[in-house]
Amino acid sequence: MRERSRAPGPDTAERVRREGRLRAVVSRGIRGLSALEADGRWRGLDVDVSRAVAAAVLGDADAVDWLPTDPADRLERLAAGDADLVACNLSWTLGRETGGPVLFAGVTCYDGEGFLVRTAAGFTDPAELAGRRLAVQAGTTSAANLAAWYGARGLAVEPVAYPTPGEALAAYAAGDCAAYVLDRIALAGARAELADPSAHSLLETTISREPMALAVRDDDAGWFRICRWVFQFLLTAEHAAHGAENAEAAAGASAEAARTADALGPALGLDDGWATRILRSVGTYGDIYERNLGPASGLAVPRGLNALWLDGGLHYAIPAY
Helix, strand or coil, rough: CCCCCCCCCCCCHHHHHHCEEEEEEEEECECEEEEEECCCCCCCHHHHHHHHHHHHHHHCCCCCCEEEECCCHHHHHHCCCCEEEECCCCCCCCCCHHHHEECCCCCCECCCEEEEEEEHCCCCHHHHHCCCEEEEECCHHHHHHHHHHHHCCCCCCCCEEEEEHHHHHHHHHHHCCCCCEEEHHHHHHHHHHHHCCEEEECCCCCCCCEEEEEEEECCCCHHHHHHHHHHHHHHHHHHCCCCCHHHHHHHHHHHHHHHHHCCCHHHCCCCCCHHHHHHHHHHHHHHHHHHHHCHCCCCCCCCCCHHHHHHHCCCCCCCCC
16 A cells, blocks of 8 residues: 555546546445446446446546456555545455545445355354365455454464455355355345355354445545545435335435535535435435345345434434534
C-alpha cells in the first residue's frame, strides 16, 4: 500500500464528469455482491451501490467502468489512482484505513466469516475441521480470522490461499480442501454456483465481524462526502417508507425523502435531482438487497444484521436535516 496522501487531492467528481465514467473496483465474481452474468451485465449489491453513485454524479447509473480485481490488489488499485471507489466485499478495518490513503464511506453490508462444507461429511462445528486444509482467498482477512479463532482453542488449520474466488471455489469443489472460508453472504452466492448446491451446507457458526464497506481515497473530502451520502440516501429512502400501508404509500414516502435530499445537492457538490435519480435507477437499500440477495435472487439470504434498526438490524439512516 502506498503511503498516506498529504497534499491536497484532485477533484474526483469533476474528473468523473469530464470523462463521463465512474471507475469502480469489483470482485472477480461473487454472486449477489458483484458478478458478471451471462447477459454481459454486472449485478450485485456492490454493483448497485456503485450504480447509485454514477446516477447521482453523472445522471446515468450505467456509466460505470467495472474493474474486476483480485482481493490483494483492491486497495492498491485505488491508491494508485486507477479507480474512483472500491465496492468489492471489502471489510472495513483499522489496519486498512491506517495502512494507506483510504477512507471507508459506509458499511454497505454487515457479515461474518463462515464455512462452506460438504453436507455428507457431517461437519457441524468449525472445531471439527481442525488439522484440515481450508480454501481461502488471498488478500482477505480469512487466514488471520482462522488463526485467531482456532488458536484461541488450542487448534490449528491449514489455510490454502487462492488468488480469485473462482479458483478457491474450484479447489473446494474438487475436494482439495475440506471447507471454503469466506464471508457468509459471499458463500451463499458461491454455494449457488456449485453443480449440486444441496450437497453443501453453511455451518451456523460465524467466527468474525466483517463490515463490508465502500472505500475511496483520502485525498478528496468532497468525493468522500458524496459517496457517503449516496449510500446514506439508500437507507434514508427505505427508512422513509417503513411502515407504509401499501406499496403506493411506500413509494410516495421514498419519493418525498428524495425531494428533501435533492434540495441539499448543491451544498454536496451535486445538482438538485441527484437523490431522485438514485431512487429511479436502483431503488432503496431494501430494493437492492431484495433484488440481489433476497428470495427473488435465488439466494434467499435473510436481512438479519442488514435490516434497518427499526426491524432489529444495524442499518441506521442519518437524517438529512
